[in-house]
Amino acid sequence: MRDQPRLPTxxxxxxxxxxxxxxxxxxxCxxxxxxxxxxxxxxxxxxxxxxxxxxxxxxxxxxxxxxxAWFREAGIGVDVLPVAEQELMRQCLLRTEFDxxxxxxxxxxxxxxxxxxxxxxxxxxxxxxxxxFSYTDLDADAAIERQRRTDGEQRREALASLQRRIARSQPxxxxxxxxxxxxxxxxxxxxxxxxxxxxxxxxxxxxxSDGRLRVVGTDRRSTTNLNPLSVEFRRSGVxxxxxxxxxxxxxxxxxTPWLASSVEFTTDGGPTAQVTLREDVRWHxxxxxxxxxxxxxxxxxxxxxxxxxxxxxxxxxxxxxxRTLVDDVSVVDDxxxxxxxxxxxxxxxxxxxxxxxxxxxxxxxxxxxxxxxGIPVGTVTDALVTNNIPPVGSGPFEFVRNTPRERLLxxxxxxxxxxxxxxxxPDWIADPALDALSVRVVGSDVAAVEAVAxxxxxxxxxxxxxxxVPRIGRAxxxxxxxxxxxxxxxxxxxxxxxxxxxxxVRHTLARLIDEAFLGEEVLDGYARPAVGPxxxxxxxxxxxxxxxxNPVVPFFGQDGELNVETARESFREAGYQYDDDTLVGGSA
Numbered sequence: 001m002r003d004q005p006r007l008p009t010x011x012x013x014x015x016x017x018x019x020x021x022x023x024x025x026x027x028x029c030x031x032x033x034x035x036x037x038x039x040x041x042x043x044x045x046x047x048x049x050x051x052x053x054x055x056x057x058x059x060x061x062x063x064x065x066x067x068x069a070w071f072r073e074a075g076i077g078v079d080v081l082p083v084a085e086q087e088l089m090r091q092c093l094l095r096t097e098f099d100x101x102x103x104x105x106x107x108x109x110x111x112x113x114x115x116x117x118x119x120x121x122x123x124x125x126x127x128x129x130x131x132x133f134s135y136t137d138l139d140a141d142a143a144i145e146r147q148r149r150t151d152g153e154q155r156r157e158a159l160a161s162l163q164r165r166i167a168r169s170q171p172x173x174x175x176x177x178x179x180x181x182x183x184x185x186x187x188x189x190x191x192x193x194x195x196x197x198x199x200x201x202x203x204x205x206x207x208x209s210d211g212r213l214r215v216v217g218t219d220r221r222s223t224t225n226l227n228p229l230s231v232e233f234r235r236s237g238v239x240x241x242x243x244x245x246x247x248x249x250x251x252x253x254x255x256t257p258w259l260a261s262s263v264e265f266t267t268d269g270g271p272t273a274q275v276t277l278r279e280d281v282r283w284h285x286x287x288x289x290x291x292x293x294x295x296x297x298x299x300x301x302x303x304x305x306x307x308x309x310x311x312x313x314x315x316x317x318x319x320x321x322x323r324t325l326v327d328d329v330s331v332v333d334d335x336x337x338x339x340x341x342x343x344x345x346x347x348x349x350x351x352x353x354x355x356x357x358x359x360x361x362x363x364x365x366x367x368x369x370x371x372x373x374g375i376p377v378g379t380v381t382d383a384l385v386t387n388n389i390p391p392v393g394s395g396p397f398e399f400v401r402n403t404p405r406e407r408l409l410x411x412x413x414x415x416x417x418x419x420x421x422x423x424x425x426p427d428w429i430a431d432p433a434l435d436a437l438s439v440r441v442v443g444s445d446v447a448a449v450e451a452v453a454x455x456x457x458x459x460x461x462x463x464x465x466x467x468x469v470p471r472i473g474r475a476x477x478x479x480x481x482x483x484x485x486x487x488x489x490x491x492x493x494x495x496x497x498x499x500x501x502x503x504x505v506r507h508t509l510a511r512l513i514d515e516a517f518l519g520e521e522v523l524d525g526y527a528r529p530a531v532g533p534x535x536x537x538x539x540x541x542x543x544x545x546x547x548x549x550n551p552v553v554p555f556f557g558q559d560g561e562l563n564v565e566t567a568r569e570s571f572r573e574a575g576y577q578y579d580d581d582t583l584v585g586g587s588a
Contacts, residue, residue, distance in 0.1 A: 042577060042579070042584035042585055043584060043585065044077055044579070044582050044583065044584050045075075045076050045077065045499055045576070045583045045584065045585050046076070046077035046078070046079075047071070047076060047077070047078050047079075047099045047100055047499075047500075048078070048079045048080075048081055048098070048099045048100070049064045049067065049068060049078060049079070049080050049081070049099070049100045049101065049102060049491075050081050050082075050083050050088060050091065050092060050098045050099075050100070050101045050102075051063070051064040051080065051081075051082060051083070051088070051101060051102040051103065052082065052083070052084075052085055052088060052102075052103070053082035053083075053084070054082075055218065055443065055444055056084070056085045056218065056219075057085075057104075058445055058463075058464060058465025058466070058467070059178065059465065059489065059522055059523055060102050060103065060104075060489065061080070061082055062522040063102050063175055063176070063489055063518055063522050064080045064102040065080055066517075066518060066521070066522060067102070067175075067491060067512075067513055068080050070512045070513060070514075070562050071509070071512060073512075073562045073564050073567070074512055074562070074564065074567045074568060074571065074583065075568065075571075075578055075581050075582050075583035076583050077582070085219075085221070085235075086221060086232050086233065088101070088103070089231060089232035089233075090232050092132060092492070093127060093128050093129060093132050093231055093232065093317070094127045094128070094231070094232065094317070095127075096132065096134065096494060096496070098492075098494050099493075099494055099497050099500065100491055100492060100493055100494065100500075101491070101492045102175070102489060102490070102491055102492075103489070103490065103492065104178075104487045104488065104489050104490075105118075105129075105487055105488055105490055105533055106129060106234075106236075106487065107198055107236065107237075107486050107487055108129075109129075109533045110486045110533070110534070110537065111351060112147060112155075112159050112534060112537075112539050113147070113148060113321070113325075113348050113351055114321060115144060115147075115159075115162065115533075115534075116144050116148065116321050116324070117129065117130045117131065117320060117321030117324070118130070118131060118321075119131060119133075119135055119137075119140055119144065119162075119166060119171060120140075120141055120144050120145075121135065121136040121137070121138075121140075121141050122141075123320075123321075124136055126315070126317065126320065127231070127317040128231040128317025128318055128320065129231065129317070130317060130320055130321065132492060133171040133172060133492055133493055133494065133495050134494060134495050134496045135169075135171035135495050136495070137165065137166075137169055137171075139161075139165055140162055140165045140166060140169070143158050143159070143161045143162035143165060144158075144162060145343075146158035146161075147159050147162065147348075148325075148343065148344045148345065148348050149343045149344055149345055149348075150345055151345045151347050151348075155345070156538075156539060159534070159539045160539075160541035163531075163532045163534060163539075163540070163541060163544060164541065164543070164544065164552075166532065167531050167532060167544060167552040167553070168503075168507065168552060169503040169506065169507070170493065170503065170506040170507050170509070170510045170553065171492075171493060171495060171506070172490040172491060172492045172493060173490065173491040173493075173506075173509070173510040173513060173553070174488050174489075174490050174515070174530055174531060174532060174533065175488065175489040175490060175491055175513065175515055175518055176488065176489050176515055176518050176519040176522075176523060176527040176528070176529060176530075177484075177485060177486075177487075177488045177489075177527060177528050177529070177530050177535065178463070178485050178487075178488075178489065178519075178523055178526060178527045179482050179483065179484055179485060179523075179526040179527060179528075180197075180198075180463035180481075180482070180483045180484075180485045181463055181464050181465070181466055181468065181469060181472075181480070181481070181482055181526060182197065182459060182460045182463060182464065182480075182481040182482075182483075183448070183449045183452040183453070183459070183460050183464065183468070183472045183475070183478050183479070183480065183481070184452065184458065184459040184460075184478070184479045184481050185452060185455065185457075185458045185459070185477060185478065185479070186477050186478065186479045187455075187477050188208050188209065188458075189209070190206055190207070190208065190458070191205070192206075192459065192479065192481055193481070196483070197238075197459070197461065197483075198236055198238065198485075198486075198487075199238070199241075200237065200238050200239075200241030200242045201241075201249065201251065201429060203238065203242065203434055203437065204396070204428060204429055204432035204433065204434050205428050205432070205433060205434075206433060206434055206459075207432075207433035207434035207435065208458065210435075211412075211433065211434060211435030211436060212434075212435060212436045212437075212438065213434055213436070213437050213438070213458055213459070214438050214440065214456070214457045214458045214459075215437065215438065215439050215440070215457065215458070215459055215460075215461035216439075216440045216441075216442055216448045216451040216452065216456070216457035216459075216460055216461065217439065217440075217441065217442070217448060217460060217461040217462035218441065218442060218443065218444065218445065218448060218462055219235050219441070219462050220404075220405040220406075220441045221233045221234075221235070222235075222239055222408060222439060223402050223403065223404055223405055223406060223407060223408045223439065223441055224387060224389075224402075224404045224405060225387040225388065225389070226239065226240060226243065226387070226388045226389055226391040226399065227384075227385075227386055227387060227388035227391075228240040228243075228244060228318065228319075228356045228358075228388075229301075229304075229316045229317075229318045229319070229383060229384055230318070230384065230385070230388075231317050231318050234318070235462070238461075239408070239410070239439075240356065240391075240393075241356075241395070242395050242396060242397040242410060242437070243391050243393040243395045243397060243398065243399065243410070244356035244357065244358070244391075244393040244394065244395050245258055245259040245281075245356070245357055245393065245394045245395050245396075246258055246259060246353060246354045246355055246356055246357060247259050247260045247263065247275055247294070247353040247354075247355075247357065248260060248263060248350065248353035248354055249354065250354070251425070251426065251429070252426065255350045255351075255353065255354070256425070258418075259277060259278065259281065259289075259357055259394065259417075260275045260276060260277055260278070260353070261276050261277065261278045261279070262275075262276045263275050263276075263350075263353065265346045265349075265350075267346050270340065270341065270342075270343070271340070271341040271344060271345070271346040271349045272338065272339065272340045272341065273338075273339045273341075273349070273353075274332075274336065274337075274338055274339075275294070275336065275337040275338075275339060275353075276335055276336050277289070277290075277291060277294070277335045277336070277337075278417045279335070280417075281394055281417055282394065283359045283362075283392050283393065283394050284391075284392050284393055284394065284398040284399070284413065285359075285362075285392050287359065287361060289357070289359070289394050290334045290335070291331045291332065291333065291334055291335060291336060291337045292331055292334075292360060293357055293358065293359055293360050294329065294331075294337050294357055295329045295330065295331050295337065296358070296360040296363070296364070297355065297356075297357045297358045297360075298323060298326055298329040298355070299329070300316070300358065300363060300367070300383065301315065301316045301319050301320065301323040301355060302315055302323055303315055304316055304366075304367060304381040304383040304384055305367050305369075305381055306364075306367045308367060308368075312379060314379055314380065314381050314384070316383070316384065317384070319355045319356075322351050322352045322354060322355050323352065323355065324342070325341055325342060325344050325348065325349050325351065325352040326339060326340075326341055326342070326352050327340045327341055327342050328340045339352075356393070357394065359392050359393075359394075362392045363383060365382075366381065366382040366383040366386055367381055367382070367383060368381060368382055369381060369382075370382050370384070370385045389402060395413070395416075396412060396413055396416045396418055396419075396432070397410040397411065397412055397413060397437060398410065398411060398413050405441060406440070406441055407438065407439065407440055407441070408438070408439040409436065409437070409438050409439075410436070410437045410438075411435065411436045411437075412432065412434065412435045412436065418430065419431065419432070439461065440456075440457060445460075445464035445465050445467075445468050446468060446471065448460045448462070448464055449464060449468045449471050449472055449475070449478075450471075452472075452475070452478055453471075453472075453475035453476075453477070453478050455477070459481075463485070466523055466524035466525075466526045467524070469524075469526075482526065484528075484536075486536075488530065488533060488535075490533075491513070493506050493509075498585075499585060502574070504574045505571075505574055507553060508567070508570045508571060508574060510550075510553040511553045511554065511555060511556045511567070511570065512555075512556060512562060512567055513555065514555040514557065514559070514560050514562075515529040515530075515550060515555075516529045516546075516549070517555075517559065517560035521560065528546075529546050529550070530546060531544045531545075531546065531550060531551065531552060532544060556570070568583075571583055
C-alpha cells in the first residue's frame with residue numbers, strides 16, 4: 001500500500017505547496033490548507049502609555065506608572081514613556097502616534113458643547129483636541145447633535161444620555177480631578193482668593209502696589225511661542241487671552257459683548273446675529289480693527305489656506321469646534337458683521353463669539369504651505385507653525401519683550417476700550433489693578449516655590465505638586481493657595497489600535513483603575529474622583545455621582561489592591577485568553 005501524501009505542517013511549507021499546485025491534495029484538504037494560511041496564533045497584549053516627565057507635570061508620570069502596575073497585574077505588557085510636553089502634544093494630538101496617553105483636559109471642556117469636538121465622529125481624523133481618541137459611536141453622535149440644537153430640559157437630557165454613553169464605552173477614563181496648588185506672596189494687599197489664575201480677565205484684579213505681577217512657572221513654551229492656534233504650545237489660554245480680544249467673553253458666568261458693543265440674535269429660520277464692533281479699536285501696531293478682520297478670522301479658522309489649496313482645507317485645530325457652529329460671516333460695513341449659524345440653539349451658538357480675532361494684515365501672509373528650506377512639509381500652513389513673536393493683537397495687554405525659554409513681559413495697553421467710560425463692564429475690568437505682567441521660567445516646582453518664598457516672584461503661575469505644600473507652609477511671607485481645578489487627568493485610548501478598538505476591552509481596562517486611590521496616593525489627597533468632565537456642573541446627571549466608587553466602571557478590587565482573578569475573568573469573557581500569566585488575544 002502506497003503512503004498517502006502528507007500535508008506540510010509549517011506555514012511557509014503550506015504556502016509553498018499551494019504555490020506549486022499540490023495536485024495530490026483533495027479539495028477538502030486544499031480548503032483546510034487555505035484556512036491554515038490565514039490563521040494567526042494569539043499574541044500577547046502589549047500597550048504603551050505616553051505622558052509628561054516629572055519636571056513638566058507633578059503627577060502625570062506617577063499616574064501612568066500606577067496604571068501600568070495594575071495593567072501588568074492583569075497580564076498586560078505595558079511600557080510607560082515620558083515625552084517632552086511639546087512633542088507629546090504633537091504625537092498624541094496632531095499625529096495620533098500613541099496607544100494610550102495620560103494628560104489633563106483643557107479648561108474648555110467644562111462647556112458642554114466642547115464635547116462636540118472632543119467626541120463626535122466627524123472629528124475622528126482632525127488634529128488637536130478634536131477627538132484625539134478617534135472615537136466613533138452613532139448614539140454618542142446623536143446625543144451630541146441634540147444638545148447643540150436644544151435648550152432647557154431637552155438639552156439636559158441629551159447631555160445626560162451622552163455622558164452615560166461615554167462612561168460605558170470609555171473613549172477615555174477620567175482618572176482624577178486635581179486641586180491646583182500654588183504659592184503666593186502675602187506682603188501686599190493682593191486678594192489672591194478673589195481671582196481664578198486660569199482666567200485671563202481675572203488677572204486684571206491682581207497686581208502689587210506698583211501695578212506689576214511677577215509670575216514664575218515651569219512652562220517654557222509661553223516664552224517661545226504666542227500663536228493662539230498652536231495647540232502644542234498651549235497649556236492654558238491666559239497669555240493669548242490677554243493679547244487678543246474675542247467678540248464676546250464669559251464675564252461672571254455670562255457671555256458679555258467684548259470687542260463687540262452689541263450682539264443682536266434672532267432665531268427665525270435658524271440663529272443669526274448682527275454684531276456691531278466698538279468704535280475706534282486698534283491693533284497693537286496702530287492699525288484700525290474692522291469688520292474685515294472679523295470675517296477674515298472666521299475664514300482662517302475654517303481653512304488656514306483661505307481656499308488656496310484646492311485639494312483640501314486645513315482648518316485650525318484650535319477653536320475648530322466653535323467655528324463649526326458658524327455657517328457664514330459677512331461684512332455689512334466697517335463696524336458691522338452679519339453671522340448665521342448652523343443647526344444650533346442660539347444659547348449654544350454664542351460660544352462661537354469667543355474665538356480670538358486676528359489682524360488680517362498680519363495673518364494673510366501666513367496662509368501659504370509651511371516649508372523648511374523652501375520645501376513644503378505637508379498639509380500644514382505657516383499660520384499653524386509660526387511662533388507669532390511679536391504678537392499683534394487688540395487685547396488689554398501687549399507684548400514688550402521676551403527671552404526664549406526664560407522670560408516674557410506684557411504691559412497694559414493705554415486706552416484699551418475696556419477702560420473707557422461707558423463700556424458697562426465691571427469695575428475690576430474698567431479700572432484694573434494690573435499694569436504689567438512678567439513671566440519667569442524655572443526648572444522645577446521646588447524652584448518656583450523658592451522664587452516666591454525669596455520674594456523674587458509674586459505667585460506660581462503654573463500649579464505645583466502637592467509635595468511642595470510643606471515647603472510653602474514653612475516659608476515666611478508665603479501663602480498656600482488651593483483651588484479646585486476644572487482640568488481632570490484622563491487616560492486617553494487610541495481606538496484605532498488593536499484591542500483598544502473594542503469598547504468591552506476599554507470598559508475592562510477602566511475597571512483596573514482605582515481613581516480614588518490615585519487621588520490619595522499619587523496626588524496626596526489634593527484631588528477628587530469623578531466619572532466625566534462635566535462633573536460639578538448643572539449638566540451632570542445624578543446617577544453618575546461618585547458614591548463609594550465609580551457607578552459605571554467600579555474597580556476590580558478595593559483600596560488600590562486589584563482582584564487579579566476577577567480582572568482576568570473579565571478579559572476571558574471578552575474573548576481573551578491567558579498563556580501562563582500573560583494576556584493574549586487575536587490580531588495584535
